[in-house]
Amino acid sequence: GENVEQHPSTLSVQEGDSAVIKCTYSDSASNYFPWYKQELGKRPQLIIDIRSNVGEKKDQRIAVTLNKTAKHFSLHITETQPEDSAVYFCAASFPGGTSYGKLTFGQGTILTVHP
């Protein structure tokens, strides 16, 4: 099955700095890579996703890049703000068969943005 490794496990930055979280996946058939943000005591929510036919996607201060050859993808947050402090999860999914609709998540990154 799919295996997703996420690094770093914790990340501490100053407000205004950039933050980068990296994930690698094992199954070359994976074609969908979402990122979820979970604020303290709240439910995870989708913040951005990318499909394998795209190399980069941006949404205001966040962006995701995908390198299919190397089987890794990254989340980039620019101009970080204290409200970006949360746990971030990457995930990977591939279609077909009994695995339809199944996401495999990374271990999570605790991001702390210091004012």
Add this chain to the structure above:
Amino acid sequence: DGGITQSPKYLFRKEGQNVTLSCEQNLNHDAMYWYRQDPGQGLRLIYYSQIVNDFQKGDIAEGYSVSREKKESFPLTVTSAQKNPTAFYLCASSTTGWPGELFFGEGSRLTVL
């Protein structure tokens, strides 16, 4: 107000007891999922269901059981066979036409005493 409702939010159980966690959604989603969240281990899939009366095991199904008798409901039973049941449990749903966004409930924290 549409969404996913999990109950109870906190639950304490004695060893050897089964416990059932409720998950209800009014988003008209076909697919529903149960994840377990442990510190440093991310979200691990327990069971998922794409349609009523059908479900598949996830990566850590041992010691758990589910049912999907109604589209809106996907309860999870943590049985006494689950060796380390203390955890945070998240239910989610999504529309058909994968891939799609997962909508999560607020979670249930189970503590075994």
